Amino acid sequence: MTLNAFLFQVLNGLSSASGLFLIAAGLSLIFGVTRIVNLAHGSLYMLGTYIAYSFATKLGGAFGFWGGILATALIVGVIGALIEVVLLRRIYRAPELFQLLATFALVLVINDAALWLWGPSDLLGPRAPGFRGAIEVLGRRLPSYDLLLIVIGPLVLLLLHVILARTRFGRLVRAATQDREMVGALGVNQAILFTSVFALGAALAGLGGALQIAREPANLAMDLTALGDAFVVVVVGGMGSIPGAYLAAVIIAEVKALCVGIGVVDFGFVTINFSKFTLVAEFLVMAIVLIARPYGLLGKAQAAVRSIAEPEEPIRPATPLLKALGVAIFALLLCLPLLAQGSPYLLVLGIDVLIAVIFAASLHFIMGPGGMHSFGHAAYFGLGAYGAALLAKWLGVPFGIALVAAPLLALAGALLFGWFAVRLSGVYLAMLTLAFAQIVWAAVFQWEGFTGGSNGVIGVWPPPPFDRSWVFFLLTLIIAAAAVLLLRRFLFAPFGYAMRAGRDSTLRAEAIGIDVKRVHWLGFAIAGCVCGVAGGLFAFAKGSISPETIHINRSIDGLVMVLLGGVQTLTGPIVGASVFAMLQDTVMRQTEYWRALMGAIILVLVLAFPQGIAGAIGSLWRKLGGRA
Amino acid sequence: MSVLALRALSKSFGGVHAVRDVSFEIGKGEFLAMIGPNGAGKSTCFNMINGQLAPDSGEILCEGRNIAGLAPREIWRLGVGRTFQVAATFGSMTVIENVQMALISHARETLRLWRPAAALHRERALELLAQVGMQDAADRPSRELAYGDVKRVELAIALANDPKLLLMDEPTAGMGASERHGLIELVKRLVVERGISVLFTEHSMDVVFAFADRIIVLARGRLIADGDAATIRDDAQVREVYFGTGKTFAGAAR
Numbered sequence A: 001m002t003l004n005a006f007l008f009q010v011l012n013g014l015s016s017a018s019g020l021f022l023i024a025a026g027l028s029l030i031f032g033v034t035r036i037v038n039l040a041h042g043s044l045y046m047l048g049t050y051i052a053y054s055f056a057t058k059l060g061g062a063f064g065f066w067g068g069i070l071a072t073a074l075i076v077g078v079i080g081a082l083i084e085v086v087l088l089r090r091i092y093r094a095p096e097l098f099q100l101l102a103t104f105a106l107v108l109v110i111n112d113a114a115l116w117l118w119g120p121s122d123l124l125g126p127r128a129p130g131f132r133g134a135i136e137v138l139g140r141r142l143p144s145y146d147l148l149l150i151v152i153g154p155l156v157l158l159l160l161h162v163i164l165a166r167t168r169f170g171r172l173v174r175a176a177t178q179d180r181e182m183v184g185a186l187g188v189n190q191a192i193l194f195t196s197v198f199a200l201g202a203a204l205a206g207l208g209g210a211l212q213i214a215r216e217p218a219n220l221a222m223d224l225t226a227l228g229d230a231f232v233v234v235v236v237g238g239m240g241s242i243p244g245a246y247l248a249a250v251i252i253a254e255v256k257a258l259c260v261g262i263g264v265v266d267f268g269f270v271t272i273n274f275s276k277f278t279l280v281a282e283f284l285v286m287a288i289v290l291i292a293r294p295y296g297l298l299g300k301a302q303a304a305v306r307s308i309a310e311p312e313e314p315i316r317p318a319t320p321l322l323k324a325l326g327v328a329i330f331a332l333l334l335c336l337p338l339l340a341q342g343s344p345y346l347l348v349l350g351i352d353v354l355i356a357v358i359f360a361a362s363l364h365f366i367m368g369p370g371g372m373h374s375f376g377h378a379a380y381f382g383l384g385a386y387g388a389a390l391l392a393k394w395l396g397v398p399f400g401i402a403l404v405a406a407p408l409l410a411l412a413g414a415l416l417f418g419w420f421a422v423r424l425s426g427v428y429l430a431m432l433t434l435a436f437a438q439i440v441w442a443a444v445f446q447w448e449g450f451t452g453g454s455n456g457v458i459g460v461w462p463p464p465p466f467d468r469s470w471v472f473f474l475l476t477l478i479i480a481a482a483a484v485l486l487l488r489r490f491l492f493a494p495f496g497y498a499m500r501a502g503r504d505s506t507l508r509a510e511a512i513g514i515d516v517k518r519v520h521w522l523g524f525a526i527a528g529c530v531c532g533v534a535g536g537l538f539a540f541a542k543g544s545i546s547p548e549t550i551h552i553n554r555s556i557d558g559l560v561m562v563l564l565g566g567v568q569t570l571t572g573p574i575v576g577a578s579v580f581a582m583l584q585d586t587v588m589r590q591t592e593y594w595r596a597l598m599g600a601i602i603l604v605l606v607l608a609f610p611q612g613i614a615g616a617i618g619s620l621w622r623k624l625g626g627r628a
Numbered sequence B: 001m002s003v004l005a006l007r008a009l010s011k012s013f014g015g016v017h018a019v020r021d022v023s024f025e026i027g028k029g030e031f032l033a034m035i036g037p038n039g040a041g042k043s044t045c046f047n048m049i050n051g052q053l054a055p056d057s058g059e060i061l062c063e064g065r066n067i068a069g070l071a072p073r074e075i076w077r078l079g080v081g082r083t084f085q086v087a088a089t090f091g092s093m094t095v096i097e098n099v100q101m102a103l104i105s106h107a108r109e110t111l112r113l114w115r116p117a118a119a120l121h122r123e124r125a126l127e128l129l130a131q132v133g134m135q136d137a138a139d140r141p142s143r144e145l146a147y148g149d150v151k152r153v154e155l156a157i158a159l160a161n162d163p164k165l166l167l168m169d170e171p172t173a174g175m176g177a178s179e180r181h182g183l184i185e186l187v188k189r190l191v192v193e194r195g196i197s198v199l200f201t202e203h204s205m206d207v208v209f210a211f212a213d214r215i216i217v218l219a220r221g222r223l224i225a226d227g228d229a230a231t232i233r234d235d236a237q238v239r240e241v242y243f244g245t246g247k248t249f250a251g252a253a254r
């Protein structure tokens, strides 16, 4: 690459940085003041693009375009305020995990709303009136609209700086960001402050989205992409720091632009196409920064805000009643193939449910007793699934060995990622696990020659007799039962106690000689390993896998399953996974708008049943005088 | 040789000199009280001794070996137990499980995956609970206990690895007068019977003067006095710190 080409890419990077900054700044402001990580922020950004598109095409002209962009920012700001007043206000005191889930429910609802309003196809807006041309820079043509974007980023940064430094509103925002106690003392003003901060953050996201209409088409995948980008920027810059967000936006946009600019490089012994690294690059930057500076480049250590919905009961061995129930269900499932002779679909559903149970039980293992809220459990599912499928496909490895290799690969991944993850906690741990899952996803997606890219791997069928669905079902049943019992055994053993000890009070645990990080690391590895079993079974059950298999949606599904069942009960993940998988395979298949439905379920769950199904049954049982 | 010796220990937070140039020793079987007004640096001293904080400078010698900068769990393995100013127990466990956890760790069994923990070291845990008078609450969830009882459970946990040195940061906070005397008496008995050395902080002067073998006084991060009850009572600097001039401990102690 020549120096000119390099500088040109730097300019390109700066114009992308502005968009990143707008969305990240809002996210950061909101987190700083309300301590809520707004997963729906990408959705607000997407709404911005769609609404601005409608203005620009329906009204048309310079007014429709430029006026539309400003109107969009206002409208999205109002939507943000509504979200804050109607939903978030109810969950400020809820555990972090619930807040994350509630805002993720909004992601689903908004996505389906956009599908309903604008339809499924991509919508490209008109070129910007007054900025249609390009100018000659460094011997290349740079669209003048990009130049405008380069200027807008720092301009907004300056504006925000002035607002925060000079106004009363700004003083309150800064005070609330720095000192939590302060916020409580604000009384009534607190509600107004939170609503207005949320509106401002939303408006910034809307503006960011609206400005994109001349650059990229509005589409339904924008919400999660934008969210992923914004996260990385905020976490790298430091939660709550606006200058940090700009710095991080520039770094990440530049790294990406340079990856594209470098392109294919021949090192003699190996040829690397750097433009394939764009998806992974930002997450790599994030992982490196979090490891070196756990609170981001310009962030400060946050005092842990711990809030547990209800204190947890000591664990007790299963009562005879529960044991009998377990045996009865197992026996019933053993007979399922006989019952299912008339409807083979029942067995497919059964396999789905059992795989979900293994997945959820392994996630619960670290989430509940370990207190580590992984937002990237799909990574280990994916390592297992792809590991088994690729071994079978490329090396012709026998079925049995592929099934054993799946958890081993997942174990290796979990040992590697877990080592970093256990050094963080709370939101930061959630984000880092998410980043790792995205890295796995992006690697699978972009490494086409090996993984089949977006087409995935097809034709992974088990050999006879496992090609008959009832045999495969029985195999899955036995493995699932073994996995669940094994994890349960671990939880009652000293290791499980040590894991809970580290979660309950790291201080006390370390003061009695427990190496909390090591215990949690091993817990993470065990969970990843067992999750890999589920992945391996999944690949052979479906006969094919694609990057979709390990998308962030699967990680979130896992969280919903665990919460649905109840994070504080050992039977919770089994109940939750069963209910969820059955809902997904039945109700959700019936409607095009399954996301909205799913979002509604999550919202009800979070607002009405914070203990989950098994938890609610348990406390009802105790209230009625029984001992569960 | 002394069980523990601090040599010119210092620690500051930003501009605040929490502990400045503090040196003292504690002998085997000695019951040593550390007193001082709020913010004097007592907890900071404790946190450095048990490894939660690394000192800026100075040495912490445990039976002659410098332990400054070791992790809390390593220092615990050397036989230094501790209770916290704000009691810390495992809320999702029963009282006896809390003690069993410490015994399991002492036996280096925390990474075992198979045998149920509830059956391990139960006898020994009951003995320890009996020593602090908590055996009847053994199977209750620890988060349900009254604060004074939590402090006793903490003591039982701290005793689980047969410590040679116990650090007790305000062990009687949240207790009534008679309960307070009971607990300190209990600790004093352990000191005598087992030869454990104890360093404790305590805001109630009557308890300190009645039970401590020796007293050291911290004020604004500095050690200003070190001696027996009579010496401390008559120390002008100590009186100044506690009462301004004029008053005496005789009037203050109840």
Ligand SMILES: Nc1ncnc2c1ncn2[C@@H]1O[C@H](COP(=O)(O)OP(=O)(O)OP(=O)(O)O)[C@@H](O)[C@H]1O
Pocket (backbone or CB within 6 Å): B013, B016, B017, B018, B036, B037, B038, B039, B040, B041, B042, B043, B044, B045, B085
């Ligand atoms: N982690 C910390 N960061 C900043 N300052 C600290 C920290 N810990 C203690 N300090 C400061 O160091 C000084 C000594 O605090 P320390 O807790 O050691 O006092 P103390 O003697 O235990 O007081 P008390 O009797 O109230 O428990 C105080 O000024 C305190 O504000």
Ligand SMILES: [Mg+2]
Pocket (backbone or CB within 6 Å): B042, B043, B044, B085, B169
């Ligand atoms: Mg203190």
